[in-house]
């Protein structure tokens with residue numbers, strides 16, 4: 001988990017440097033090697049690592065617009081993910097998705113810039129696992145700013161009433177762009193929402209990555225054992241602006257300073273030392289993480305850019321092309337659910 005979290009943090013530090021190239025002095029979002037928005041997840045690492053540690057490649061994960069730490073923890077190909085972020089042809093989506101739309105079918109990972117959008121597909125993956133009688137599970141990550149979306153609440157209900165192997169993970173960083181959590185809900189402990197759907201709910205602090213790991217073990221285990229869905233709310237910290245270039249004028253200095261003080265990576269490192277893990281081992285883990293990041297970034301920057309003529313390829317689908325006469329309809333199969 002430590003290596004994983006250090007990889008995610010270093011990856012974003014490096015992306016930040018690359019992103020800023022050519023964008024200043026007057027911030028030009030379309031300039032530089034990574035054009036467009038970039039939402040960094042520094043301070044969220046323990047959530048991705050603690051949860052995904054329990055997952056296999058055949059388990060599904062959907063993530064929101066702040067996805068890097070989750071994608072890394074799920075085992076998404078780091079080189080192809082980086083090429084995607086740099087808009088290169090060999091990227092996961094041939095450079096057409098960008099950092100909010102990473103998609104890796106090898107490890108069943110997808111993310112979206114539409115908040116709470118990942119919840120219904122995760123429920124679909126859970127339903128597929130149930131119907132196919134496999135023991136795979138699905139996890140939907142979302143931010144606390146998305147908890148009043150119908151897509152989230154309807155997904156909780158569907159997962160509950162169908163007893164599906166789905167875990168919903170709310171990453172509560174107290175902010176939805178410039179909107180503090182207390183202005184969107186009176187329920188400070190979001191895990192209590194689980195009660196309304198008769199499923200277990202737990203709130204855990206990401207300061208302690210091992211506590212996230214333990215809570216996730218219970219939730220993922222429940223799903224894998226076919227005992228139904230769970231809701232996990234993880235208190236994380238947004239160490240950065242909402243997106244790169246966000247001047248954060250709305251945010252009290254002390255709030256940001258507190259986020260910087262509460263670093264789950266430092267704490268996990270201290271825990272490891274407390275368990276007699278020596279400096280050399282910690283340095284090795286860190287070096288390995290840094291090397292992997294450098295390799296991925298170097299590789300991605302060397303990749304070709306897509307041909308402008310291919311801009312529309314794989315983007316639009318002829319709605320008629322996927323439908324065949326032999327495809328049985330739900331009515332024909334009778335679908336028991």
Ligand SMILES: Cc1ncc(C[n+]2csc(CCOP(=O)(O)OP(=O)(O)O)c2C)c(N)n1
Pocket residue numbers: 065066113114115142143144145146173175176177242
């Ligand atoms: C359906 C929808 N509405 C609005 C937006 C615009 N939007 C992008 S991020 C965001 C706030 C997200 O906050 P949160 O879910 O807490 O995630 P965080 O950015 O804090 O990780 C909003 C409203 C969107 N992407 N999708």
Ligand SMILES: [Mg+2]
Pocket residue numbers: 143144145171172173174175176177
């Ligand atoms: Mg938030």
